[in-house]
Amino acid sequence: MQPRNMSMSGAVDLSAVKAAAEAKQKAEQARAQRAAQAQAGGPQAANAVQLVIDVDEASFEREVLQRSTEVPVVIDFWAEWCGPCKQLSPIMERLAEEYAGKFVLAKIDVDSNQMLFQQFGVQGIPAVFAVIAGQALPLFQGAAPEPQVRQVLDQLIEAAEQRFGVVGAPVDPEQAAQAREAAAQGGQVAPEPPGDPALAAAHAALDAGDLGGAVQAYENVLADDPANEEARIGLGQAQLLRRVQELDPQVARKAAAERPDDVAAQLDAADLDLVGGHVEDAFGRLVSTVQRTAGEEREAARVRLLELFELVGPEDPRVTAARGALARVLF
Known part of the structure; x- marks a missing residue:
């Protein structure tokens, strides 16, 4: 980071x-x-x-x-x-x-x-x-x-x-x-459409690296407009970056390697994988975690995986493949 x-x-x-x-x-x-x-x-x-x-x-x-x-x-x-x-x-x-x-x-x-x-x-x-x-x-x-x-x-x-x-x-x-x-635009400069000031403020906080402020701002937008897709994705990005910002990458990856059944360690490593651009590694890690665990721990891994799916985008082929893998280990 x-x-x-x-x-x-x-x-x-x-x-x-x-x-x-x-x-x-x-x-x-x-x-x-x-x-x-x-x-x-x-x-x-x-x-x-x-x-x-x-x-x-x-x-x-x-x-x-x-x-x-x-x-x-x-x-x-x-x-x-x-x-x-x-x-x-x-x-x-x-x-x-x-x-x-x-x-x-x-x-x-x-x-x-x-x-x-x-x-x-x-x-x-x-x-x-x-x-x-x-x-x-x-x-x-x-x-x-x-x-x-x-x-x-x-x-x-x-x-x-x-x-x-x-x-x-x-x-x-x-x-x-x-x-x-x-x-x-072929020579035509179009005027910018009016935007939501609250959403613009949330984006500005994210751009400035104020991750706590961005999380709060996106949550405020969603409180007034729960269906706001842009705010929902922005909130997910801010939450992911805030989690990663608090990690020591070397310590987190060492913990994940030494403790494959430690769900919290696998969640941290998956976040690092995604932020680093290793999308398939992040998905594969969490699918394997879901497969090895049960109860609340399995649910935590499943929910985090779905959150990462949203950040990458439902139409991405890696999301489609990982959804299939998740379904196979769940059912």
């Missing part, structure tokens, strides 16, 4: 993806081309910079390696089924706009880009890396609170400027956001 201090000595060699020297050469060409396009299009064209981009294996060289010689590229490895990713991604996207060109956020869906997932040695998601001048730096793993994310980004930007001479091109974040929205 805590981001690691950024260390320049921890740079990952991306030669297996593409040689940095070749990327830098191509970046110089791309930089000249963009400068010409900006000059031809005037100030608005220069400002219409995408600060948040979706990247896949085909576009990685262009959007990450080449771009990293001009501006630090922060990579957010995520997946649709990952509950903690849904907490972290809005923070990262908002900070990309706020930092206004000091870094570019590249979002990589691990389910669709397994090669990149493996190349970076990602152990679990969400996982955040940076690429500067063709070199990758591991930043942190897990849904870190915003103040700590800011601290890591500040360290990254300072290192990019001092060690690599890579600085971003300042842009107008409002114009950049409008340009991205207009492109996504």
